[in-house]
Amino acid sequence: MENLDQAGLTKNESGVYLALIDLGPSLAGQISRKTGLHRRTIYDTTEMLIKKGLVGYMLKNNRRVFQASNPIRLLEMIKEKENMLIPLVEKLSGKYAATKEKEETNFYTGKEGLKTIFEDQLSSKEIIILGASMKAYEILQFYFKWYDKARKQKKIRAKIIAQDKRIKNIPLSEIRYLPEKYASPVSVNIYSDKTAIILWASQPIAILIKNKEISEGYKNYFSLLWKMARP
Numbered sequence: 251m252e253n254l255d256q257a258g259l260t261k262n263e264s265g266v267y268l269a270l271i272d273l274g275p276s277l278a279g280q281i282s283r284k285t286g287l288h289r290r291t292i293y294d295t296t297e298m299l300i301k302k303g304l305v306g307y308m309l310k311n312n313r314r315v316f317q318a319s320n321p322i323r324l325l326e327m328i329k330e331k332e333n334m335l336i337p338l339v340e341k342l343s344g345k346y347a348a349t350k351e352k353e354e355t356n357f358y359t360g361k362e363g364l365k366t367i368f369e370d371q372l373s374s375k376e377i378i379i380l381g382a383s384m385k386a387y388e389i390l391q392f393y394f395k396w397y398d399k400a401r402k403q404k405k406i407r408a409k410i411i412a413q414d415k416r417i418k419n420i421p422l423s424e425i426r427y428l429p430e431k432y433a434s435p436v437s438v439n440i441y442s443d444k445t446a447i448i449l450w451a452s453q454p455i456a457i458l459i460k461n462k463e464i465s466e467g468y469k470n471y472f473s474l475l476w477k478m479a480r481p
Contacts, residue, residue, distance in 0.1 A: 258302075262285075363456060376406065376407050378472050380439075382425075383450045411426055426476060443465050444458060
């Protein structure tokens with residue numbers, strides 16, 4: 251039996267409505283035999299279906315002959331519910347935005363998880379990268395060509411500290427280098443009030459922290475190393 255609960259119908263309502271679709275105009279006794287429901291249940295159920303606009307009836311010899319409405323009414327019912335929910339959702343969304351925690355910590359794994367972080371950076375004004383690694387280009391092959399192009403279009407500048415001199419010619423960026431002995435597979439990307447700590451491994455892992463004090467702390471640490479690094 252088709253399931254009409256998504257349209258808000260109970261099991262009995264679904265059974266009666268579908269029976270009328272199969273039978274056409276019918277008396278309560280005919281519907282009862284088709285569905286296996288008691289005649290009293292048929293009358294109660296058809297009353298609910300009439301209120302929902304899914305069933306109508308005509309009188310023949312003082313007896314009700316029930317008939318199903320066009321099934322398009324099911325879609326209309328869903329749209330009516332959506333329209334009724336819009337003001338409530340808007341109200342709840344406002345409360346959610348006001349009470350949502352401002353500090354968040356999220357964990358990401360795999361290449362797609364890292365792409366989520368980099369695409370989030372495209373909504374910032376500047377990106378600071380501490381410990382840029384060539385492994386990033388190995389793990390996300392071809393992706394950074396798209397990413398740098400998108401960043402360039404949005405005029406988002408980057409300041410980068412790296413240990414590998416092969417990291418160069420990155421658009422809209424200023425790069426300085428520390429000695430290679432300090433190289434690490436871990437890099438830190440700071441943007442807006444967020445800090446992304448990324449382990450560039452075959453199965454990369456990242457922790458994204460949304461906390462202004464932490465991002466400011468890393469920016470201060472970056473400034474110190476920036477003065478020590480060389481172009």
